[in-house]
Amino acid sequence: MIEIRDCTKRYGELIAVNNLSLSVKESEIFGLLGPNGAGKSTTIKMMVGLIKPDSGFIKIGGYDISLDPVNAKRIMAYVPEKGYIYEKLTAWEYLTFISGLYGLEEETFKKNALEYLEIFGLSDWKDEVIGSFSMGMKQRLLLTSAFMRNPEVIILDEPHNGLDPKGVKLLKDLLFRLRSKGTTIILSTHIIAIAEQICDKIAIINRGSVTAQGTNEDLRQYARSSDKNLEDIFLRLTSDYESPGALS
C-alpha cells in the first residue's frame, strides 16, 4: 500500500533522511520509532507531500506523491504532531470544510462526523470555536477530521501527544477497528510501549536511515538479543544515541 524507495532529504549540510526505503502492506499498523531528530517527521512529511524528497520516490496506494499528488492525497489522511487549525471556525465548520476539500458525500459526512465527534467526546462542543479548545480537544478534532473520511491510509505523527490516558486507549481501539476494516496506518512515536502494543511492524529510524524493521520478533532476532522488551532492543539499535555506556 505504501512504498518508499531510496528517499533522501537534505537541509543544507544536514542529511535529515538518508536513502530510506520502507514498504507497508494493506491493513497493517506500521510504527516509525526513533530518537528525537532521527528523521521520523521528515519521512512523514515527505509521505504526505508537505516536503519533496531530493531523490527517490514515495507511492501511496500506487500513486506517486510527487507525480500524482491529487489522487495520492485523496486516499489518505494525515494528523500532524502540532497541527494548527483555524481557530475562528467552529468544530463543525472545520469538519464541513474538510469534507468539502476531500469531496465527501453530505450524508456520509454527517453520519461519520457525528459518530466520531461522539466517540471523541466532542459532540457538545461542535458549535464552539476551536480557539476555545484545549490542546487535547484540538488533537481529538484532528483525529475526527481524519477518521470521518474513511481513508485507505492514515498517517499519524506522534498522535498521542496531548491526549489523556482515556484518549490514548480510545485511539488504540479505533486504530485496531480501522485495521480490521482494511485501513493501512502509519504512526510515528517515541513512546516504545505504544509502538509495542499497537504496531504490527516497526521501523527503527536513526540518523535518517532505517536501522531495522520488522515485527517485534524480527527486531529481536536482528539485534541478536534475548531482551524481552522493545525498549532494550531500541536502545541497543540506537546505541550511539544516549547509550548507557555514554552515561556511565
Add this chain to the structure above:
Amino acid sequence: MKELFILLAPRFWSLRNDIIRFERSFYKKLIFYIGLGGIFIFLITRLLSLGMAKLQNLSPDVFNLLLVKGYSLIFIIIFFIQIINGFVLALNTYYQSRELEVLFTSPVNRTSLFFSRLLETHIRASWMLIIFGIPLLVSSGLLYHAKPFYFIYSLALFLTFSIIPVNIGIGAAIFTASVFHVGKFKKFLFSGGIIAAALLLTLLRLFKPERLVTPELFANLTLFISELKAPAFILLPNRWLSEAIFNFLGKAYSMDTLIFISLLFLTSYITTVFLEMVFRRRHYRGWGLLQEGGVILKGKGPHAPRMTRFTKVFQRFTKMLEAESRMLLSKDLLCQLRDTKNIHQILILLSLIIIYLFSIASLPLNWEGYSVQLRYMISFFNLGLILIIIASLCSRLVYRAVVSEGSSLWILKTSPMTPGRYVRTKFLFFFIPLFIIGQLLTISTSFFIGIEKPMILLKSITAAVVTFSLVSMSIAFGISELRYATGDSVRDAKAGSAIQMISSVSLILFTLALEIIPIFLYFLKEAEKAAFTRKAWLMIGGVVSVLFLANLCISAISMHLSIKRYEKLQLS
C-alpha cells in the same frame, strides 16, 4: 517588605541582565525610545516656552490667568487619561500577566503581591508623566526662572497627583474584572474604542468643521480662553496641583498652598489604602472567573447543526463552483469575518470612505473660468487616490490573509486541492469585494465631480483592470512569503508587504502616466467645445489597449508565479 522585594526582583534582574549582557534588542529599543522621547520632550518644551513667552509679552495680566487655566485644563485631561491607562494596565498586571500563576500559587502574602503589582502598574503608566509632564513643568519653570528646587518640588507633586487617577483606574479594573471575564472585556473595550473613533471621525467630517474657520472669530480667541470655564472645581486634584505649582512659581505662598499640597498627598494615600481593600475583597473573584473554561452555549446532543441563513445564501451564490473552491471560500469568509482585527480595519475603512466621498462631494468646483480645468484635474487625482486605496486594501487584507495561512497550510497542502484551484479561489475571494469597492468609489466620485459619461467609463475600466492586477500581485507576494510558522507570520513578513506596496504604487504611477493622455484630450475637447478627431480617438484607444495588455500580462505572470510557488512550497 522582604516579600515585596522578592516579588519585584525578577523585573530588576531581567533589566540588569539586559544591561550587563549587552542584549542587542534591549539596547536598540532603549536608544530608540530615549532618542524619540528626548526629541519629543525637547521640541514640546521649546514650543511651550516660546508660545508662553509670546503670550506673556502680549498681555501679562491675561497671561497669568490663561496659564493657570491652561495648566489646570491639561492636568484634568492627564487625570482622565491616567484613569484609563491605569484601568487597561491593571487588567494585565493583576489578571493576565503570565507570571501571576506562579505568584498566586506561592505562599506569598497577598498584601505584598498587591503592592508589587501596584508598583509595576504605576511604573508602566509613568510614560504619560515623562512625555507630557516634563515639558509642562520644565517650560513653566524656565519661564519664571525658577531655582532647581522647583523642579524637584513640582515633579514630586506631579507624581503624587498621578497616583490618584491610576489608583482609581486600577480599582475600577478590579471591580469590573470581578463581574466580567477579563479577556472578553478587553476585546470589547478595544472594539468599542475603534468603533467610537471611527464614528467620531465620520461625525466630525459630516459636521463640516471648515465652516467654523472664519478669520473674524480669531480676534476674540484670547477673550474666549479667558472666559473659558476650565474644570477648576476646588475638590478636583488638578486644581490642587496647578495652584500648588503656580503659587510656588509666583512666590505667593499661603495657607491654601499648604492645604493643596496636603490634599494631594492625603488623597493619593487614601486611594491606595482604599484600593488595597478593593483588592482584598474583589480580586480573587475576578481571578477565579478568568480561570473558568469556555461554556457550552448550544449544540447539545449528536445532531447535525441546522443550516444558517448565511450558509443558505452563500451556497446559492457559489452553486456554480466546485465543492473544494466553495469550501475554501466559505472558510476564508468565516475566518476573515470573525477576525476582530479585520472588523476593525473594515470599520475604519468604511469611515474613511464616507469621509472621502463627503469631501469630494463638498469640493467647491464652480470657480469661474477654472471649472473645467479643476474638474479634470481632480478627476485625475481622484483616480490615483482610489487606486491607492485599493492597493492599501490589498496590502492590509489580501497579502495579510494569504501570509497568515502559513500555520494552517498543512491542511490544504495535504488535501487533494490543486495549486491552481487554491490560487484561483483566493483570487476570486478577494477580487469581487475589491472590484465592487473600486467601482462604487469611481462611479460615485465621478458623479460628484461631474465629468462626462465616456470619462466615467474609462475610469471605471481602468479601476477594474488595475484592481485585477493588484489582487493577483498581492496573492503572488503573499504566497512567496508563505512559511509554515506557528508564530506571528504576518509580523515576520513585513518586508514582503513593503515590496508589495512599492510594486503596487509603481503600477498605479504607470497607469496614471498613461491616463494623462485621454484625460488631457477630454479636457481639451470640453474646454474648446469641439468634437474628437480620428487621431484623438486612436490615441485614447491605444492607451486603453496598452493598459489592458500591461495589466493582463501582470495578472497572468502573478497568477502563474503564485501557482508555481505554491506547488514548490515545502512545509518543513
